[in-house]
Amino acid sequence: MAKKDIVETGKDIVESNKKSWVRNSNPITMSVKDDDPERSKKKAELFDKLYKLQSRRGIAKFASVAEMETIIDQYFYDCADIGLRPTIRGLAGALGTVYSTLNDWENGSRDAQLGSSCSLVIKRAKQFIAEFDEQSAIEGYDNPILFMFRAKNYYGMKDVQDINIAPKQNLEADKTPEMIEQDIPIDIE
Numbered sequence: 001m002a003k004k005d006i007v008e009t010g011k012d013i014v015e016s017n018k019k020s021w022v023r024n025s026n027p028i029t030m031s032v033k034d035d036d037p038e039r040s041k042k043k044a045e046l047f048d049k050l051y052k053l054q055s056r057r058g059i060a061k062f063a064s065v066a067e068m069e070t071i072i073d074q075y076f077y078d079c080a081d082i083g084l085r086p087t088i089r090g091l092a093g094a095l096g097t098v099y100s101t102l103n104d105w106e107n108g109s110r111d112a113q114l115g116s117s118c119s120l121v122i123k124r125a126k127q128f129i130a131e132f133d134e135q136s137a138i139e140g141y142d143n144p145i146l147f148m149f150r151a152k153n154y155y156g157m158k159d160v161q162d163i164n165i166a167p168k169q170n171l172e173a174d175k176t177p178e179m180i181e182q183d184i185p186i187d188i189e
Helices: 003-021 037-056 065-082 088-094 099-107 116-138 144-154 177-183
Strands: none
Touching: 037 065, 065 088, 065 116, 088 099, 088 116, 099 116, 116 144
């Protein structure tokens, strides 16, 4: 085989691999009809960003925790590059799975192949997303109510109200069981 043919074959292989990684190499542009043209434009821009992010994804395959970490790092990089907020569902999509499976991996119920370190990687990634959301609320970029919703639904936080019920004085504390028995009328014969 001539050198030129080898180079061409190599380019073909790279292109075919690139196409298998990118699901759709022909991105589309969304148009949304809305009464508010500014809102319509923002929705279309969000759609385009999500579509760009989706088109960068392929079928995530990883055989080690290091490969999983690489995919997660690439997801965060892509979000920053495109200008999208990282999300738990986006993280699941980047790993080629769904939200419930991601939670199972985090809890250790489906990570037999990779072991408990898979759980730690997922927890660290979710912690980063949670911290980003928290800082966005603190710095005033997001409404704090949005963070509260996300914290309760995705990060395990919950409203807790402690109620302590204790009698102020013990009733009948100085009576023996026999004395109490005599005070209760017996209706059964």
